[in-house]
Amino acid sequence: MNIANKLTVSRMIMIPVFLVFLLAPINLGTAGSGGFTLPLSQMFAGFLFIIASVTDWLDGRIARKRHLITNFGKFSDPLADKLLVMSAFVSFAGMGRIASWMVIIILAREFAVTGLRLVAAGEGDVIAAGQLGKWKTFFQMLAIISFLFNNIPFGLNGFPLNQVLLWIAVILTILSGADYFYKNREVLLRSK
Template sequence: MNIANKLTVARIIMIPVFLIFLLVPMNLGVLGSGPFFLPVSQLLAGFIFIIASITDWLDGQLARRKNLITNFGKFSDPLADKLLVMSAFVSFVGMGRMASWMVVIILAREFAVTGLRLVAAGEGDVIAASKVAKWKTFSQMLTIISFLFNNIPFGPGGFPLDQILLWIAVILTIISGADYFYQNRDVLLRSR
């Protein structure tokens, strides 16, 4: 197993650790006071998520630069990304911090694009990640990080940065999903 694939596996292993710190009640203390406080367990979850997100970028860089692209990596890297991001979004819904309809849109796009990729693979085609999809993933990860380190006021009337980023992530999710289906419409037409 090459280093890029090891980083992908490490990211998958970090997911339950991230979820434990985020969701399991722990009395590790609180940082800050008043409206600006953060439970230590949530801070640790945030650092784990950031490290996992960095491995996403790093394994891709290593795989391309050192020609370490494998079938395992093609399968497991996007799976690890989806597991990491979706586990965070679903957790925030369960915690009452995110609107469920927004997360349903994000989940629906992921399932739809995965389905499109499966149809393309059946036809012998590979659908690579587009630039818009990379921006979508970045915006989703940034949104999650902002929710993990919440209580950052921003904008007129102190509108929270995490909510602004969530809207951006949802909009980019819709745009990237539409882009995938438009750019690969021939795959669907051939499979009719």
């Protein structure tokens, strides 16, 4: 297994640890000053999510630069992203931080795209993530980070930054899903 694929696998391993810090009732105290406080367990979850997100960028960069692109990487990298992002969004919906319908849209797109990838894989094709899908993932991760550090006093014209980023992520989720199916429609046509 090459270094890019090891980074992808490490991202998958970080997910349960991230969820323990986010969801488990761990009282580690709070950190912050100037009216900004954050439970330490949530701060650890936030930093772990950032590290996992950086591995997403890093594994792709290494794979392209060192010509280490593999079928395993093409399949597992987007899967690791989905697992990481979905675990955070589902947790936030359960915690009442974001609207469930937004999570349903994101989940539906991810399941539909994964289904299309599985159909393609059954025919011997591996479909890599497109550029719009990469932007979608980037904004989803930014939105999650902003929710993890939700007490940070940022906003745009009185509208919280985390909500702005979430709306951008949802819109890109819809657009990238439509783009993905349009560009790979021949896979569906062949499978009839």
